[in-house]
Amino acid sequence: MQQRRTLFPRMDDLAQARPAVSHALMRDFLYRPQWVAENDEPLPPAYYDAVQAQSAALRQAPVDQYDEAAAARTRARARALSVVDRPARPVSLDQPLPPQEWGEAASPQARTHTLMGLKAQATHIRQALGLDAVRTLVQQVADDQRVLAPVREAFVALEPALLRMAMADPRFFGDDHHPARRLIEGVAQRSFRYNDEYAEEFEQFMAPVRQAVRELNAEPEASAEAFATRLQAIESDWQRQDEADKQAHEPGLRSMHFAQERQALADKIAWEFSLRSDLEGVPGVVADFLFQDWSLVIAHAQLTDERGQLDPGGYLAVVSDLLWSVKREAALKQPARLFQVVPGLVQTLRRGLEMLGKEPEETATFFDALMRYHDPVLRLRRLRSARDAEALGFASLGDESGLMPLETEAAPLERPKPRAAEQPWLGRHELQAAGFHDEADSGPAPLTEHAAQQPGPMAAADTDLGVLTAPAALAAPDPSDQPFVPLDQPAEPQPVAQMPATAAESTEDIEARTRATLARLRVGDWVDLKVRGHWRRAQLQWTSDNGTLFMFISRGGRPHSMTQRTCEKLIRNRHLRPVDASAVVDKALRQLGDEARQTREAALA
Incomplete structure (x- = not known):
């Protein structure tokens, strides 16, 4: 009996307009299905006397009016600030809301009168306690400053309908499948798509929400079906918007998925190349070309082939001729074969690279090197032709020293080995679809001359793609904002708002915190x-399997893709800030438990 009374409400507490029962009792009521069976009973006459007295006192209290002038000043101050620097506007059950938006529900006195009228109609403890649970949780949600203020105002304005719902189903807030709770959570979660309460697109989001609130408040008796109907109508509208956004970003997403699949297959092909016996003695630049560019060409051809060919495009077969042609000793023994092979070899290489989407300047270094490796044999062939012409009585072709073989670099001492790419390669069109491309760019960022000169067979994979946005949606570059410059085009150092650091925090600590934020x-x-x-x-819509590429989608399905290195740079500079979008109602319910626990700990102290 003592345990039962520990979590049993006092009648005077239940009669108050401001909830006076303990949060421990309220949480127990919502989460323990057996609470009603164990504790519920009819309300005594003293309860109704207390409700009547409380209502009379409230009627004598002054009525708060909405201050439009003060609200206008608040809007002006907020709009002058960046959206991430605006202080959260407080919302409370005790403050008036804009009457033009919420009608009678804008008045805190009107909402309180609805509460007290329902308390006077309650017949059992469960109903009075359910009314207090609604008011308490609505205030908790209104205090959640992660949610934009107009959305929190909508929840406050919805209180009359929620109170009527509690009369029919007092414990509905404890049921995460109840339409009323799902409506609140659904609207809150959807609102996380917006960070500016004064933007036109946010107003478009709020208009149907306000309409649903007004309609639910107009219902004489709330029902789960009424909440479900409004939620379904709103969600249908959201679904149409999502379909439009999906169509906008789907090409970029497909590009990223395909690039990742292609890179994985290319890495496998590169490893198979490394096992070839004819790779011995091949110059490093040629081995790098096979491991990086040509493995991508073969992977792309295989993934896009629709005819089931064993070697689509003949790109795999040409590898043998390429490896033979750059071995000087072997080519010198068969110069006629080299003359025969080289034109078709070069043509196939260029055709494959063009099919992949590589620009000529991206592979110019390789073809210059290939020419150097072929040139000694070709020069000897030209020298022999010149001498044969002289023997037949034709004029001399000039200084023969220019036709002498050129020395080439020594063959590598170690057999070259590939390493898996740290991030998928993307061509110009793929970069554009994924949000990497900008009209101001001179070319794709990941394939720079600087990257091609880096040591190691897969050095180009280390190059930062930067972050750029889809060109159709962008204005001219803003010189005040420079985090989105590809690393092959270094920007002048800019003063940036660095991630806040404590006095004792070292550079290593900041880097570790940055990496942890991204992780x-x-x-x-x-x-x-x-x-x-x-x-x-x-x-965040997509990440590569190894976490080195990220694609974010903003309003309208606009993609913003970037590498891990760029993400970390933006986090350090406070240009990328994670948003806590965890469940709003769950947080409010957890706060009930936290406050109840703190109360118990304080009592024991």
Whole structure:
């Protein structure tokens, strides 16, 4: 009996307009299905006397009016600030809301009168306690500053309908499948797509929400079906928007998926190349070309082939001729074969690279080297032809010293080995579709001359792609915002807002914190991303399997793709800020438990 009374409400507490029952009792009521069977009973006459007295006192209290002038000043101050620097606007059950948006529900006195009227109609403890649970949780949600203020105002304005729902189903807030709770959570989660309450697109989001709130408040008796109907209508509209966004970003997403699949197959092909017996003695630049570029060509051809060919394009067969042609001793023994092979070899190589989407300047270094390796044999052949012409009485072709064989670099001492690419290669069109490309770019960032000169067979894989946005949606570059420059085009140092650090925090600590922030990001998470001087709310849509490439999608299905290195740079500079979008109602319920635990600990102290 003592345990039962420990979590049993006092009647005077149940009669108050401001919830007075303990949070421990309220949480127990919501989460323990047997609470009603163990504790519920009819309300005594003293309860109704207390409700009547409380209502009379409230009627004598002054009525708060909405201050439009003060609200206008608040809007002006907020709009002058960046969206990430605006202080969260407080929302409370006790403050008036804009009457033009919420009608009668805008008045805190009107909402409280609805509460007290329902308390007067309650017949059992479960109903009175359910009303207090609604008011408490609505205030908890209104205090959640992660949610934009107009959305929290909508939840406050919805209180009358929620109170009526509690009369029919007092414990509905404890049921995460109940339509009323799903409506609140659904609207809150959808609102995380926006970071500016004054933007036109946010107003488009709020208009149907306000309409649903007004309609539910107009219902004389709330029902789960009424909430479900409004939620379904709103979600249908959201689904249409999502389909349009999906169509906008789907090409970029397909490009990233294909690039990752192609890179994985290319890495496998490169490893198979490394096992070939004719790779011995091949110059490093040629081995690098096979491991990097040509393995991608073969992988691309195989993945896009629709006829089931064993070697689509003949790109695999040409490898034997390439490896033979760059071995000087072997080619000198068969110069006629080299003359016969080289034209078709070069033509096939260029055709494969063009099919892949590589620009000529990207592979110019390789073809220059290939020419150097072929030139000694070709020069000897030309020298022999010149001498044969002289023997037949033709004029001399000139200084023969120019026709003498040139020395080439020594063959590598160690057999070259590939290493898996750290990130998938993307061509110009793929970069554009994925949001890497910008009209101001001179070319794809990952394939720079600097990267081609780096040591190691797969050095180009280390190059940072930078972060750029889809060109159709971008304005001219803003010189005040320079985090989105490809690393092959270094920008002048800019003063940036670095990640806040404590006095004792070292550079290593900042780097570790940056990496940890990025490691916590999961597909579906929201971030605030600064793009050309403007803050966009974007969602992480895709990451590569090894976590080196990321694609974020902002409003309208606009892709923003970047490498791990660029992500970390943006996090350090506070240009990429993760957004906590965890469940709003769950957080409110957890706070009930936390406050109850703190109360118990304080009592025991």
